[in-house]
Amino acid sequence: MRSADLMPVTVLTGFLGSGKTTLLNRLVRQPAMRDALVVINEFGDIGLDHRLVAEGDEHSVVEMSSGCLCCTIRGDLSKSVQQACEALEREGGRPISRMIIETTGLADPAPILHTLMTDHWLAQRFRLDGVICLVDAANGVSTLNAHRESQRQAAIADCLLITKADLVDEPRLARLSERLAEVNPAAEQLQVKHGEVDAARLTARRLPASGNPDRQAEGWLGAAAYVQVSPAAGLAPTPSEASAPLLAPATTSPLSRHGEQIRSFCFSVEAPIAPEVLEDWLDLLMSLLGDKMLRVKAIVNVAGQPQPLALHGVQHIFHPPVPLPAEACADGVSRFVFITSGVAPEAVAQLFDYFQAPHPTKPPQAQ
Template sequence: MSDSAFAWMSGAEPIPISVITGFLGSGKTTLLNRLLRDPAMGNCAVLVNEFGEVGIDHLMVQELQENVVLLASGCLCCAVRSDLVDALRLLAIQRLRGEVPPFSRVVIETTGLADPVPVIHTLITDPLLLERFRLDALVTTVDACHGLAQLEDHPEAMKQAVIADRLVLTKLDLQGRDVAALRGRLRAINPGAAILAAGDVGAGDLFVTGAFDPARRNGELLRWIELSGGAGEGHHDAEVRTVCLRADAPLSWEDFSSWLGEVLSAHGPMVLRTKGILDIAGRDRPVIINGVQHVFYPADELLAWPDGPRRSQIVFITRNLAPSVLSRPFRQRFQPTAALPT
């Protein structure tokens, strides 16, 4: 398969990709099965590990290729037989050749024990994929019955919850107890994510967020920064903390990039999520950064500054990292006259 054959839809908008993750037994496959019946999924291509795991036999209406079927809703379902890059490239070629219907969104389901960061890394760093696809949103399912214990006992479950743009509570019909404690825990470790009930959500609630597309949908990012950074360094839940750094004077892009690189080099595994709006010297429009651990989506610009003061705001969600480890060197470097905490 030549690279030139991948040059489909030249000049077209990149197709958004959403990732569904969640711990073992959290109900993400059940959620996906229900969403596959949603007419709003008719323009989607869904990538799964195996058809049998999703249980789509009763939904299948036509086998288009060995690993691609067309469902009654019009949604394509593609079994990933090799790595993710190959699967997406193959699907793109099949679309170009007319072997599958056109699609305008891709949804990827990860396995229950998967660390989603390598998937995200692939989606936002592979040069061929970046030409034709863009990461849109990270959706994590959380078991209402066992979620609290899973967050406590399994690092994978904690990471899946912390990096999410949407948190979907499942099995609420089986939960006789009040889920306020779980909601509170999720809000503490990821204050900017929307928390939704699985039975109430449709495809539009989960997959049209633009969380990684700041130039087109800045409201989602600004809401995340506002909710996450509203208390400065106050959000925390045992090991997980949220810290918002602010600078009133314009930043040098070179200096800030160097500082951020130093942070990730020294504390990368402990920095779980980063989002920010930056006032960069020499630029009229705000610059947006968005990262998961050490992986960052290419920096972009908003069309204009939102209402309110023009200043830089960067939110970090960290694990086992004191807020002062980030805030002190940031202030020393970019706000040398600011009072430092003792």
């Protein structure tokens, strides 16, 4: 089945108290969310949030309350969705048109994306449409500075919804906007009051499909928003450079209580990349640092290929490459966007140089 034929999935995330349930209740009443399957992950033995979400003929709500979706019950996601789809079919209901997954406030969304990409049953039927993260305007800056989970939620989002914007003044909103841009410079920021937002603005943020205009591919990648890192013109690294750590040293930037620092950057390569160089480089990066690679996006000019490829990776796993029209990489420059947990951009570039060089030295080691 082609990617364009798979059902879209929107992952709705955000820290405790950010207003996810209020927003979801508004969304499911809109025509754009008609026939949606809503999966609500609750933490605890007694579920409450699902009772606050409207449920009717046009969509169904599935509650998962046996644990936190991002860690203890990822296997249950496939089972719960499969059972819901089978029940709708038995009861003669309309087939679902999309799925919305609301995570707990403490969930790291990266493993959820990983599950959507790796679970056989889900991957054959669903595709990621986008990650929407809610951030409380009143407490957003302090939450980002104090909690690892909040940083990760914001870092991998395609769209950031600033909720309760009517409760704070403009200077405070500006500080939050700047802080969010540090964590995720490419994500669109929208202010939301009382959970009101047009559902259509939150959809169609997926990986571009073959034949789509090049502008959509550029918007999906958002490379221009990131700090740019380039390889050293294909030169082999020196022994001292090759031993540079892949993990970045601590800085004075705000850290979470776990000592984590979100780093995002764009790595560009001007010449076409040999397929074996691309494969070996990304394989080693993911092997060494998979859990720290929160999200990787790329539009790549592969040597010998008539079309550029779109790549999308989460932690250890990459989505199958998607061929794009030539216009998506008209200048021939491959661009990789890395959203990471403390990975040094310079070391990523050096590792690419290692595979690109004709007589490489020993590659960098994780420290």
